[in-house]
Amino acid sequence: MHQEKVEPDPATCHFVFSAYANSGFHSTAMEALQVLSMRMICEEDGSFPEKAGFEDDFIFAEDMEAESRIVQLFKDSEENLAVALLNLRWCAVLGFxxxxxxNQSPWARRLSSNYTARKGAT
Incomplete structure (x- = not known):
């Protein structure tokens, strides 16, 4: 997806996460969810300009209202951003x-090298 410039969306995150989790690859499922969520947030060049604000206010917030703030802030627009932040918060809460x-994720690197190898073989 990344090499072909296809942006992930909430449905893609769900399907990829579910496929790994249903196969018993729980850590890989969480890593894939994190990578896809980051790619939903990041700019085309891979930068994440508002990282500090998102970290403190949403992802690592310790109050009980963090999820509600995410949903409220993005309820009328940017569904992908809200879902990505909720996914990342879930990863953080679970200790990942x-x-x-x-691009530095072992999961993303494995997929990239497998894709490159298969594309070169055809």
């Missing part, structure tokens, strides 16, 4: 470290 560079 948040990597702000989706």
């Amino acid at each position: 470290p948040i990597s702000w560079s989706a």
Whole structure:
């Protein structure tokens, strides 16, 4: 998806996460969810300009209202951003470290190398 410039959406996140989780690959499911969520948020060049604000206000917030703030803030627009922030918050709450560079994820690197190898073989 990334190499073909196809942007993930909430449905893609759900299907990829479910496929890994249903197969028993729970850590991979969480890593994939995180990478796809980061790619929903990041700019085309991979940058994430508002990272600090999102981290403190939404992803790592310790108050009970963080999810409500995410939904309220983005309820009339930017559904992808709201879903991505909720996904990242879920990853953080479950104890998975948040990597702000989706391309450095072992899951993303494995997929990229497999894609490159298969594309070169055809």
